[in-house]
Amino acid sequence: MKHYLKVLSVALTCLLLICGMGSEIFAQTTLADVKKNRGLNDDDVLAATKTFMPRGGRDDYFAFVGTGNSGTMIVYGLPSMRIYKYVGVFSPEPWQGYGFDDESTLMLKKGSLDNRLLRYGDMRFPALSETDGKYNGKYLFYSDGANSRIALLGLDDFETKQVLMHPLFLNAFPGVAVTENTEYVIQSSEYPTPWDNKEADPETEFETKFKSGITCWSFQDTQEEAGTGHHIGRMIKENSFTLELPPFTLGYFDTGREASNGLLVGLAAYKDQSYIYVYDINKASKLETIEVHDFMVIPFQVAIDNGVFALIPVDETPHSVKVDPSGKYFITATDDAMVFDFAKVKAALDQKTYTSQSVVNVPTLDEKSLLHGTVKIGRNVIDNAFDYRPNTVYTSAFDDKKVVRWNYETLKVESAIDLTFKPGQLMTPQGNSAEPHSNYLTVVDKEGLYDNMIPIGPARPSYQHLIDISSDDMRDIYTMSLPQSNIYGSVSVLRTTIKPIIRYPLGTNTRTGEISRYKTVAGQEKIEREGNRVHVFGTLIRSHITPEIVEVEEGDVVTFHLTNLERAEDETHGFTVSTYGVHGSFEPGKTASLTMVADRPGVFPYYCTEFCSALHLEMEGIFLVRPKGYVASPETEGEIKLTLEQLAEYKKNYEDKIVVINQTQDVINSVVTYLKDNNYQNYPYVEALVVDALDQLELAKTAKANYERYAAEGKWKDAFLWAEQYWQYQVKTADVGLRAKKLLSEEISK
Numbered sequence: 136m137k138h139y140l141k142v143l144s145v146a147l148t149c150l151l152l153i154c155g156m157g158s159e160i161f162a163q164t165t166l167a168d169v170k171k172n173r174g175l176n177d178d179d180v181l182a183a184t185k186t187f188m189p190r191g192g193r194d195d196y197f198a199f200v201g202t203g204n205s206g207t208m209i210v211y212g213l214p215s216m217r218i219y220k221y222v223g224v225f226s227p228e229p230w231q232g233y234g235f236d237d238e239s240t241l242m243l244k245k246g247s248l249d250n251r252l253l254r255y256g257d258m259r260f261p262a263l264s265e266t267d268g269k270y271n272g273k274y275l276f277y278s279d280g281a282n283s284r285i286a287l288l289g290l291d292d293f294e295t296k297q298v299l300m301h302p303l304f305l306n307a308f309p310g311v312a313v314t315e316n317t318e319y320v321i322q323s324s325e326y327p328t329p330w331d332n333k334e335a336d337p338e339t340e341f342e343t344k345f346k347s348g349i350t351c352w353s354f355q356d357t358q359e360e361a362g363t364g365h366h367i368g369r370m371i372k373e374n375s376f377t378l379e380l381p382p383f384t385l386g387y388f389d390t391g392r393e394a395s396n397g398l399l400v401g402l403a404a405y406k407d408q409s410y411i412y413v414y415d416i417n418k419a420s421k422l423e424t425i426e427v428h429d430f431m432v433i434p435f436q437v438a439i440d441n442g443v444f445a446l447i448p449v450d451e452t453p454h455s456v457k458v459d460p461s462g463k464y465f466i467t468a469t470d471d472a473m474v475f476d477f478a479k480v481k482a483a484l485d486q487k488t489y490t491s492q493s494v495v496n497v498p499t500l501d502e503k504s505l506l507h508g509t510v511k512i513g514r515n516v517i518d519n520a521f522d523y524r525p526n527t528v529y530t531s532a533f534d535d536k537k538v539v540r541w542n543y544e545t546l547k548v549e550s551a552i553d554l555t556f557k558p559g560q561l562m563t564p565q566g567n568s569a570e571p572h573s574n575y576l577t578v579v580d581k582e583g584l585y586d587n588m589i590p591i592g593p594a595r596p597s598y599q600h601l602i603d604i605s606s607d608d609m610r611d612i613y614t615m616s617l618p619q620s621n622i623y624g625s626v627s628v629l630r631t632t633i634k635p636i637i638r639y640p641l642g643t644n645t646r647t648g649e650i651s652r653y654k655t656v657a658g659q660e661k662i663e664r665e666g667n668r669v670h671v672f673g674t675l676i677r678s679h680i681t682p683e684i685v686e687v688e689e690g691d692v693v694t695f696h697l698t699n700l701e702r703a704e705d706e707t708h709g710f711t712v713s714t715y716g717v718h719g720s721f722e723p724g725k726t727a728s729l730t731m732v733a734d735r736p737g738v739f740p741y742y743c744t745e746f747c748s749a750l751h752l753e754m755e756g757i758f759l760v761r762p763k764g765y766v767a768s769p770e771t772e773g774e775i776k777l778t779l780e781q782l783a784e785y786k787k788n789y790e791d792k793i794v795v796i797n798q799t800q801d802v803i804n805s806v807v808t809y810l811k812d813n814n815y816q817n818y819p820y821v822e823a824l825v826v827d828a829l830d831q832l833e834l835a836k837t838a839k840a841n842y843e844r845y846a847a848e849g850k851w852k853d854a855f856l857w858a859e860q861y862w863q864y865q866v867k868t869a870d871v872g873l874r875a876k877k878l879l880s881e882e883i884s885k
């Protein structure tokens with residue numbers, strides 16, 4: 136009883152708060168009060184204000200991180216560290232229908248070894264597309280280490296566009312790099328395997344049958360589809376080539392830029408010895424190739440004879456090797472950081488200045504003669520990151536719990552930040568490009584042993600820390616948890632470099648970027664049958680799925696081809712057929728297909744799975760699977776009859792709705808008058824909103840014609856549903872109109 140009263144009193148307090156009646160009890164507090172009550176000091180408050188995003192504020196940067204074995208990408212913002220999206224890349228992701236609709240499932244199956252739908256990936260170090268060594272904000276690439284796949288994502292809609300299985304490798308390093316103008320996307324194997332996918336003895340045949348390799352995937356960016364802002368780049372398998380190598384274990388790699396453009400440096404290991412490899416891609420691309428599994432391969436001996444590949448033996452095993460923004464140096468993540476002079480390395484490779492040692496017939500270069508210098512950093516160094524300060528690099532020392540800022544030209548340590556955790560991979564905004572920005576450094580923390588994080592059982596998320604590096608005094612200002620991830624590397628680009636679209640051209644297959652042959656426009660919905668193959672051409676729009684009933688026979692193979700007719704921002708509809716295991720996400724303009732075998736007779740509701748509007752619940756229909764051999768009797772044909780009471784209720788609902796429609800129209804009229812009186816067409820952004828609003832009203836015309844017709848015929852259910860839909864358009868119009876009005880008044884008052 137006591138407990139009950141307590142619950143009641145809490146509920147009442149909440150109610151009072153919601154109603155704004157609790158102001159006497161809970162007055163607005165001052166900043167000083169909050170600091171006192173929560174035990175915060177000035178540093179805490181300063182850190183909080185550095186990441187707080189006020190209303191109307193926008194993050195400066197987009198950041199992208201691979202989740203490791205979840206196979207999805209996380210998009211978040213800097214400095215707010217807010218997560219904006221999880222994007223299915225190598226794993227199915229139901230919210231986006233990724234691996235659930237036909238288009239994405241086909242893409243994933245084609246990108247696998249034997250046409251199977253793989254349900255995970257291992258993606259760690261992404262790369263952004265570049266123009267002249269600078270991020271162009273168009274594409275992103277990932278490598279799947281576990282299944283040797285490579286993926287292309289489009290950044291105009293943040294979707295995966297291409298997944299390819301490597302024709303030779305069975306395992307890949309889970310990182311990628313691109314050349315200065317994204318001519319090539321580079322992927323390497325990690326653990327050596329035979330390439331013929333046949334049995335081999337690891338003890339006796341390791342050196343003869345096992346191989347490693349480095350692949351340059353040729354990338355081609357296509358022209359923007361006229362006026363749509365939609366780009367469709369592709370990796371072209373036929374133009375790509377792989378360098379055949381002895382059975383090395385290959386690790387992190389990076390591409391040169393400017394003077395070192397066309398060169399690749401990376402990590403290799405063979406029989407407990409570590410190496411840095413250097414590979415001249417430019418020269419290699421002109422060499423003769425042979426075909427292996429329909430893929431161009433540069434035979435190992437051809438590469439060696441032409442001096443395109445060599446190894447630098449190193450004493451310490453690096454965790455990463457990164458090229459500095461100018462392309463002049465590359466630096467190892469080692470306790471004694473090695474700064475290599477790229478020009479010296481290139482000259483040694485070009486002139487074949489090899490040492491007398493070779494490793495399984497690969498020539499080696501002398502480390503000492505190629506170094507600019509070394510710097511003692513700390514214990515168990517993990518990673519490096521560059522920022523805009525001249526010759527400045529940040530290095531994480533895991534066991535020392537610190538990040539060191541040092542100058543790789545003068546080889547002097549400048550400052551360091553002591554952390555409360557062991558730091559892993561580092562990222563600075565645009566840090567892997569020729570144009571690094573700064574003020575922020577993210578640091579991966581895989582242990583997550585914090586006293587301020589709530590324990591959630593044995594499995595913990597990974598954490599990413601945000602370090603303010605804007606001044607000499609570096610500060611750890613935010614800790615973000617990244618669930619469903621085992622994060623490694625990330626990349627970040629200036630937000631304004633990316634130009635996201637808000638809708639697709641009507642009928643777009645978003646995976647290919649082409650207009651789908653299953654595109655369906657309003658009024659053209661139909662069901663086509665050919666034997667036991669049934670194609671449903673349907674549409675989705677607030678607040679209706681057309682057709683409303685799909686009747687098939689047990690055993691039929693049924694495909695729903697659905698098109699979202701919406702043009703309005705953020706009007707996505709979802710679609711599922713209950714218990715049939717299919718799900719699609721339909722952003723404005725998108726067409727996607729869902730195929731299933733109707734193997735269970737019965738009545739299965741289908742409906743919209745997104746809360747798309749207040750009338751979202753009306754977006755439903757019936758998938759009716761008749762038992763095999765069913766013959767309809769005349770009585771069951773035709774429409775379902777309503778009782779007189781039901782009819783009267785629909786009539787009342789309809790009349791009530793008409794009142795609301797008239798009131799909403801008054802609002803729209805007043806907004807339109809204001810906009811016209813104040814010459815909205817002189818303000819481009821306001822005008823764009825007005826166009827969107829008018830677009831809504833244009834769609835509404837059909838709904839109005841429908842409800843008036845059904846009302847005239849006394850079909851009150853249909854009349855009510857169409858009136859509801861008309862009102863939805865009105866609400867959206869009014870909503871957009873009011874935003875336009877607010878913006879216009881702000882513009883005028885400037």
Ligand SMILES: [Cu+2]
Binds near residue numbers: 707743754
């Ligand atoms: Cu919906």
